[in-house]
Amino acid sequence: MTRSRIYSSGLPPVSPGMKVGLYGGSFNPAHDGHRHVAITALRRLGLDRIWCLVTPGNPLKDISALPTLETRLSGTAQVMNHPKIDITGAEKKAGTRYTAETLDWIQLRTRGIDLVWVMGADNLKQFHKWQRWQDILTRIPVAIIDRPGYSLSPLYATAAHHFAHARIPSHREKALATMACPAWTFLYGPRSNLSSTALRQSAKIQLTPDKQVP
Numbered sequence: 001m002t003r004s005r006i007y008s009s010g011l012p013p014v015s016p017g018m019k020v021g022l023y024g025g026s027f028n029p030a031h032d033g034h035r036h037v038a039i040t041a042l043r044r045l046g047l048d049r050i051w052c053l054v055t056p057g058n059p060l061k062d063i064s065a066l067p068t069l070e071t072r073l074s075g076t077a078q079v080m081n082h083p084k085i086d087i088t089g090a091e092k093k094a095g096t097r098y099t100a101e102t103l104d105w106i107q108l109r110t111r112g113i114d115l116v117w118v119m120g121a122d123n124l125k126q127f128h129k130w131q132r133w134q135d136i137l138t139r140i141p142v143a144i145i146d147r148p149g150y151s152l153s154p155l156y157a158t159a160a161h162h163f164a165h166a167r168i169p170s171h172r173e174k175a176l177a178t179m180a181c182p183a184w185t186f187l188y189g190p191r192s193n194l195s196s197t198a199l200r201q202s203a204k205i206q207l208t209p210d211k212q213v214p
């Protein structure tokens with residue numbers, strides 16, 4: 001049993017004036033670092049909901065060994081286990097893997113709702129490689145959650161430089177969701193060093209003990 005609801009192919013219900021954080025990810029597998037990001041955004045930005053958008057496949061990653069969407073939806077719900085954190089496979093239904101196109105699709109269906117894009121600091125570093133990345137920043141506020149190894153990304157990331165004028169100081173973070181775009185903030189604070197890569201590697205090692213000992 002989990003307190004997070006799964007919407008396999010649609011969006012969770014909304015009501016006017018809601019503030020929703022869109023948190024896209026591969027979640028292969030989901031871990032407590034993901035939960036840390038979602039809870040941090042929920043609390044610090046004063047959001048009503050987080051929607052975990054489980055991607056059919058990150059366009060910049062090798063997805064040949066990606067588990068099914070259903071497996072990742074249920075794994076993400078187990079980890080999140082929070083009544084204000086919903087899990088959705090809507091991106092597959094929308095037929096997109098690119099965030100800009102996902103936003104086209106979601107924004108059409110959520111008029112009157114304040115949306116914020118939520119991502120970890122590693123994604124700020126490569127954000128300028130995303131399709132229509134400047135367009136994304138001019139149509140949705142963005143919150144970036146600190147991550148070990150990427151705390152200095154606001155200083156060196158191309159996107160951070162390009163949109164330096166639109167960075168919101170932390171004392172105004174609660175208002176981010178309702179701000180005119182471009183607007184982005186970097187949330188410093190406790191960090192989680194968990195990663196899906198590390199979990200996949202340790203699962204592989206546990207599955208092949210015979211090969212470790214000759």
Ligand SMILES: Nc1ncnc2c1ncn2[C@@H]1O[C@H](COP(=O)(O)OP(=O)(O)OP(=O)(O)O)[C@@H](O)[C@H]1O
Nearest residue numbers: 025026027033119120123146147192194195196197
């Ligand atoms: N420990 C963490 N701290 C901050 N952000 C994180 C953390 N783990 C994941 N994220 C963010 O969550 C989102 C989804 O990440 P993803 O599902 O790719 O997990 P990951 O651990 O980064 O996976 P992988 O190691 O396979 O790249 C991304 O925006 C990523 O930056």
Ligand SMILES: O=C(O)c1ccc[n+]([C@@H]2O[C@H](COP(=O)([O-])O)[C@@H](O)[C@H]2O)c1
Nearest residue numbers: 024025026055058060098099100130131
């Ligand atoms: O739109 C793009 O070009 C793009 C490029 C890379 C990543 N993204 C999105 O960023 C989110 C985080 O991806 P990931 O793999 O780091 O969990 C996920 O929703 C991806 O679809 C989007």
